[in-house]
Amino acid sequence: MESVFEKFYENYHRDLYHFVFYMVKDKETCEDLVQEVYINVMKSYHSYKGESSEKTWLFSIARHITMDYFRKQKRKRKRIAEFFDWGKRGAFIRDENPLPEELTLRNEMIRNVYCYLDKCTPEQKSILILRYIQSFSIQETAAILNFSISKVKTTQHRGLKVLRKYIHLEQQKGGDT
Amino acid sequence: MHKFSDNEERIKESLKHMPEIKDDLDKSQLYQRISSEIKQPETSHTKKRFAFVPVFAAIIAAGVLLLLAPLVIDETMVQDQSEHTADQALDKNTSDKGTEVREESKSAAESETDPETFAKFQNASDSHVIQDMKNHETIVYGAVTDLQGQYIIPLSLIVPESADKNQYYSALGHYLNEEAWGIRNYMFSEADFQMDQANHQVQIDFPEGFSPAGQEGAIAAGLFEDLLATMFLPVQINQAVFKEPLNMKQIGTVKEIPLHPQKTIYKRYQATGVDRGFLVQVPIDGQSDFKTALAEMKQDEETYHVTGTVPDAADFSVKENGSQLQLRFIDYATIPKGQTMITMIDAILMTANSFGYEEVMFSNTSAEKIGSYDLTAPVKVPKGANPIHVP
Known part of the structure; x- marks a missing residue:
């Protein structure tokens, strides 16, 4: 068991951690989910048949676990939203999680992109992270997400469109003030 | 001031330059946590779930019954005015309808323990249609297909009456959760629509290279026409005119399509x-x-x-x-x-x-x-x- 963990940790941990972190944007949650990914890997490694690369297999598990997390969060939020009427303002509320230290030194555009990633759907977000932050190819991204290549392209396009829209609004707001 | 279109490249660059986030989790600590989780007997989880779910479901079901009982009684008193005395009617119908409510609550509890699903059942009617609109609301009609591209699923987006409906035809995809709902992606997210009510026409500007047969999950030309008919016939538009001729592959290049109603069952x-x-x-x-x-x-x-x-x-x-x-x-x-x-x-x-x-x-x-x-x-x-x- 330890050798499986060792192999995956040494080869892919850094990428795995980043994928999950940028999906959930909270270190504590990220650690819990990464742990869950490893548990799944170790429990099901015997059934891994080598049809995809180990990295693709690992990331498809990570993707399932983060999506599951978002589904649970969505249910929680929906219940909370029944008590609070956010109204139209809700759409423009930015991610209020504190910026990670590493982000504070980056330029405004990077900070905005980081914040508005949350306006994308989890699918769009996962594609943007895999494609641009982690430099996966379209084919690799399609294999991880079990999407067709054209779906990756469409969803990527839509995700970028969402970011463009909010960043444009932010720029207009900046221009107005 | 940056142009809207310039932003895309800058966004991609920004994503590529997202910083590495420091991982505070020590490797051996992580392994310890994982191995202790794996070694824990699964029965404890199962036992916990068994204990929690039915109790929770039962509490919710009881809550629903308590909430609905007064409503059922009130409604019954209004409805049944003939044949029996008011007391007899109340007894009989409360008993009948109470049973029905209990059956529904029971089936809800049996089929799903998710509180969200309960909320749906509590709405009395889980209807698939819109009967009445509130003031200042209107419908933008959309359409997608099932995952196999076999049948059309009509959609009714309820929007403020004052909204620019043309915008909603492009943006409709934003309101769909295709993966979670098991439907195909909305085909017209990249298109621009301009309705001309006076001439009963809609002008559509598709993105370059768009073809219904060339899209992800290509659909038959007939189904493409039916999608447009489902979206526009309800608003008295019976002709779709394309800004650029559209390559329909099976039937060649077309500049416009007449939209015909056809009989369908649901x-x-x-x-x-x-x-x-x-x-x-x-x-x-x-x-x-x-x-x-x-x-x-x-x-x-x-x-x-x-x-x-x-x-x-x-x-x-x-x-x-x-x-x-x-x-x-x-x-x-x-x-x-x-x-x-x-x-x-x-x-x-x-x-x-x-x-x-x-x-x-x-x-x-x-x-x-x-x-x-x-x-x-x-x-x-x-x-x-x-x-x-x-x-």
Whole structure:
């Protein structure tokens, strides 16, 4: 068991951690989910048949676990939203999680992109992270997400469109003030 | 000031330059945590879940009953005024309807323990159609197909009346959760729409290289026309004109498409493993009468995850009086109950609409009121199917 963990940790941990972190944007949650990914890997490694690369297999598990997390969060939020009427303002509320230290030194555009990633759907977000932050190819991204290549392209396009829209609004707001 | 279109490259660059986040989790610490989790016997988890779920479901079900009981009693007092004394009526109907409520609560508790699902059942009617609109609201009609590209799923986006509807035709995809709902992606996200109500036309500007046959999950040319017809015929638009000729592959390049109404029946589609079902249009021969339509609506199509909306045992006599369709249940005992009945009425009303009727009179029914339907009077055909509320 330890050798499986060792192999995956040494080869892919850094990428795995980043994928999950940028999906959930909270270190504590990220650690819990990464742990869950490893548990799944170790429990099901015997059934891994080598049809995809180990990295693709690992990331498809990570993707399932983060999506599951978002589904649970969505249910929680929906219940909370029944008590609070956010109204139209809700759409423009930015991610209020504190910026990670590493982000504070980056330029405004990077900070905005980081914040508005949350306006994308989890699918769009996962594609943007895999494609641009982690430099996966379209084919690799399609294999991880079990999407067709054209779906990756469409969803990527839509995700970028969402970011463009909010960043444009932010720029207009900046221009107005 | 940056141009809107310039931002895309800057966004991509920014994503590529996202910093590495420091991982505070020590490797050996992580391994310890993982191995201790794996070594824990699974039975403890199972036991915990077994203990929690039924208790929680039972508490919710009891809560629902307590909340609904006074409403059921009030409604019964108003409804039943003849034959018996007020006290007898109250006793009888409270008992009957109480049983029905208990059955629904029980089935909800059995089928799902998710509190969200309970919220749906608490809404009394889990209807697939829109009967009434609030003031200052209107509908933007959209359409997608099922995952296999077999049938059309009409969608009704409820938007403020003052909104620019042309914008919503492009943005409709934002309000869909295609993966979670088990439907194909909305095909027109990249297109621009301009409705010309005076000439009953919609002008569509597709992105360069767009072709329905070349899209992800290509669909047949006929289905593409039907998608547009589903979206625009309800707003009296019967011609789609394309800004640039559109390559329809099977039928060549076209500049415009006339949109024709066609008779369809409505069944229910729900992909495997998703929690939302939709009314779906199933084409029927243009010469068919409503009796044939009802018979067809009983057929399941398991291959496409489509189920009939009229139960096998249900039997009707069918008459028409001008624009009114009259359906009489022949055998009182075969009338479905609860959600099945509501879905059946939804589907019959949508089918009646497609056949050109304006209202449907149901008679010899088991209940005078079900969900939001008052069956003592003719029921108007719905304004749309599969509602989506814009937040």
